Amino acid sequence: MADNKSGRDKQARDAERRQRERDIDAELERGDEVQPPVDAGELGDLEAELEVLTFPATGRDIVAAVGDRTIESVEESYTLGELIPETDEETFDSPDAVRVLVQRPTVAAAMKRIVEASKTLSNTEFSWSQRKAYETTFEELEAIDADDDDEGIRAISDWVTEQIHDKEKLPSSRGVRRQAAKFCRANGYQVRNDEWLGI
Incomplete structure (x- = not known):
């Protein structure tokens, strides 16, 4: 890779993406600890609904496709539209990334x-x-x-x-x-x- 601004920017983005993936994996491994307040079965159903999307997907794409989907937590109900930023800049690499987000x-x-x-x-x-x-x-x-x-x-x-x-x-x-x-x-x-x- 060339040692120029474009090459360095790509390396930084790749490093950030790898770190996000490691964090998601670690969060999923800790999923059975004191948290999360959202039932695991509910999260499984959500992942199945997210399969209609092509990942990586933007927050706007996810909200457009399943934004009215209700998530029941221990305390109250939320729609995905209330939890996911509706922007093109916010991207999710996989359904697991969305799952980690809605766990809390x-x-x-x-x-x-x-x-x-x-x-x-x-x-x-x-x-x-x-x-x-x-x-x-x-x-x-x-x-x-x-x-x-x-x-x-x-x-x-x-x-x-x-x-x-x-x-x-x-x-x-x-x-x-x-x-x-x-x-x-x-x-x-x-x-x-x-x-x-x-x-």
């Missing part, structure tokens, strides 16, 4: 809001690593207290979208973690320095 519907709904809000920004790339850091922050908030109706996820996704609209930029991953830690401490949740939110 409150996190997926928060990320959808942020991804779609970030599309209003000009000259801003929402990198995969930054997105993964946001998701990890939301997953940590979800794990803090299962009985809090995911109030922390809503509060931080509101804060991020406000930052996008008011400051016209994406907050840094560290800034999102810091805001999440403030929320936790203000609401009586202990956050240790050696934890993800411990900033």
